[in-house]
Amino acid sequence: xxxxxxxxxxxxxxxxxxxxxxxxxxxxxxxxxxxxxxxxxxxxxxxxxxxxxxxxxxxxxxxxxxxxxxxxxxxxxxxxxxxxxxxxxxxxxxxxxxxxxxxxxxxxxxxxxxxxxxxxxxxxxxxxxxxxxxxxxxxxxxxxxxxxxxxxxxxxxxxxxxxxxxxxxxxxxxxxxxxxxxxxxxxxxxxxxxxxxxxxxxxxxxxxxxxxxxxxxxxxxxxxxxxxxxxxx
Amino acid sequence: xxxxxxxxxxxxxxxxxxxxxxxxxxxxxxxxxxxxxxxxxxxxxxxxxxxxxxxxxxxxxxxxxxxxxxxxxxxxxxxxxxxxxxxxxxxxxxxxxxxxxxxxxxxxxxxxxxxxxxxxxxxxxxxxxxxxxxxxxxxxxxxxxxxxxxxxxxxxxxxxxxxxxxxxxxxxxxxxxxxxxxxxxxxxxxxxxxxxxxxxxxxxxxxxxxxxxxxxxxxxxxxxxxxxxxxxx
Numbered sequence: 381x382x383x384x385x386x387x388x389x390x391x392x393x394x395x396x397x398x399x400x401x402x403x404x405x406x407x408x409x410x411x412x413x414x415x416x417x418x419x420x421x422x423x424x425x426x427x428x429x430x431x432x433x434x435x436x437x438x439x440x441x442x443x444x445x446x447x448x449x450x451x452x453x454x455x456x457x458x459x460x461x462x463x464x465x466x467x468x469x470x471x472x473x474x475x476x477x478x479x480x481x482x483x484x485x486x487x488x489x490x491x492x493x494x495x496x497x498x499x500x501x502x503x504x505x506x507x508x509x510x511x512x513x514x515x516x517x518x519x520x521x522x523x524x525x526x527x528x529x530x531x532x533x534x535x536x537x538x539x540x541x542x543x544x545x546x547x548x549x550x551x552x553x554x555x556x557x558x559x560x561x562x563x564x565x566x567x568x569x570x571x572x573x574x575x576x577x578x579x580x581x582x583x584x585x586x587x588x589x590x591x592x593x594x595x596x597x598x599x600x601x602x603x604x605x606x607x608x609x610x611x612x613x
Numbered sequence: 614x615x616x617x618x619x620x621x622x623x624x625x626x627x628x629x630x631x632x633x634x635x636x637x638x639x640x641x642x643x644x645x646x647x648x649x650x651x652x653x654x655x656x657x658x659x660x661x662x663x664x665x666x667x668x669x670x671x672x673x674x675x676x677x678x679x680x681x682x683x684x685x686x687x688x689x690x691x692x693x694x695x696x697x698x699x700x701x702x703x704x705x706x707x708x709x710x711x712x713x714x715x716x717x718x719x720x721x722x723x724x725x726x727x728x729x730x731x732x733x734x735x736x737x738x739x740x741x742x743x744x745x746x747x748x749x750x751x752x753x754x755x756x757x758x759x760x761x762x763x764x765x766x767x768x769x770x771x772x773x774x775x776x777x778x779x780x781x782x783x784x785x786x787x788x789x790x791x792x793x794x795x796x797x798x799x800x801x802x803x804x805x806x807x808x809x810x811x812x813x814x815x816x817x818x819x820x821x822x823x824x825x826x827x828x829x830x831x832x833x834x835x836x837x838x839x840x841x842x843x844x845x846x
Contacts, residue, residue, distance in 0.1 A: 445781075498744055508781025511731055511755045522744045524756045528779070546761070548678075548741025 489604020561592030722837020
């Protein structure tokens with residue numbers, strides 16, 4: 381396994397703690413609106429509806445961005461929980477995906493890895509969302525790449541292929557870094573190197589994913605610092 | 614004129630000194646190959662052939678990146694100057710566009726402007742080239758946007774429109790920052806705010822462009838620091 385020239389990073393869950401960020405906004409929504417609910421359950425359900433919504437969206441034209449999809453799936457989740465929120469508070473929750481705290485090791489880890497590798501996001505968030513999110517967390521990468529640039533969503537193979545093309549590299553020169561096995565398996569199918577970073581608190585007390593089994597050449601790390609250590613950055 | 618939320622920067626000539634960078638590589642080529650020529654004239658001629666080559670390329674499909682176009686136009690210029698170079702030395706010149714020194718104010722100026730504005734490149738260089746170039750100069754922006762993402766070249770209006778779309782903004786919320794009137798006029802036609810930065814040494818002793826006339830709302834600055842001063846960054 382060669383050390384990759386470029387690293388592309390999943391963002392939600394891998395670089396930032398979506399659950400803490402969205403839950404913080406939900407608490408603010410509750411305080412402003414007085415609407416009570418099991419907000420942790422609402423947030424987790426919303427996130428569970430994320431992957432199926434993207435699968436449906438991949439087949440649709442024109443391509444629609446994550447804000448639009450999240451707006452729809454939030455409404456479905458709120459209805460299921462019998463929660464009624466004013467439009468501006470629903471929009472505040474949709475916008476909260478641009479203000480998610482990085483994991484404690486993310487900022488410094490990205491900086492270390494960037495000294496020896498080209499770094500980029502490769503997220504289902506659109507470019508405008510990612511720009512806001514990376515600014516919010518003061519996270520530096522060399523390029524903000526997104527499924528938007530392939531008019532699709534991960535784990536569609538065209539998303540990984542487009543990132544490799546835009547970086548001007550061969551697939552085997554690029555590593556996909558993610559806390560999620562499905563993302564890594566899809567990237568590996570296109571020829572990218574799979575790199576798993578374990579995020580034990582992604583789902584709060586319910587934990588995070590284990591390293592995926594059956595991916596040849598998988599690199600596994602407990603943090604971006606650990607990854608930088610392994611690669612001598 | 615409102616202060617823009619996002620600034621998109623032309624790169625060659627505006628952020629970096631293409632002439633010094635390419636000429637330095639030409640001197641290295643001469644030293645390695647022993648081929649003598651009026652290298653400053655070759656470099657300037659090569660750059661003069663740049664805009665017409667892009668106009669021709671805009672009409673062609675599939676879209677081809679700047680490396681390919683520069684490779685072709687370099688050969689034309691070398692033939693015109695009766696200079697014969699081995700393939701690897703021609704390629705070294707093509708690759709030199711990824712190692713161009715920033716102007717002295719660029720790095721700090723971009724940092725100051727980024728505190729109050731979203732910043733991005735908007736160059737005819739492709740993403741892979743821009744990633745290398747921004748890393749070479751340690752230049753930080755929030756997003757690397759390129760004419761490549763519109764499958765065209767500036768000053769095609771679709772390039773500016775695509776950048777505005779990817780930033781999730783309205784055209785009037787975005788300023789195009791460039792040392793070249795043609796770029797600014799085309800951006801203004803799409804509704805972006807034109808911001809001229811004067812680069813008095815772009816063509817070496819032959820100087821650089823004057824601020825363009827007849828552009829309503831033009832902001833003109835002598836450097837990125839001057840621009841940051843004007844906008845209170």
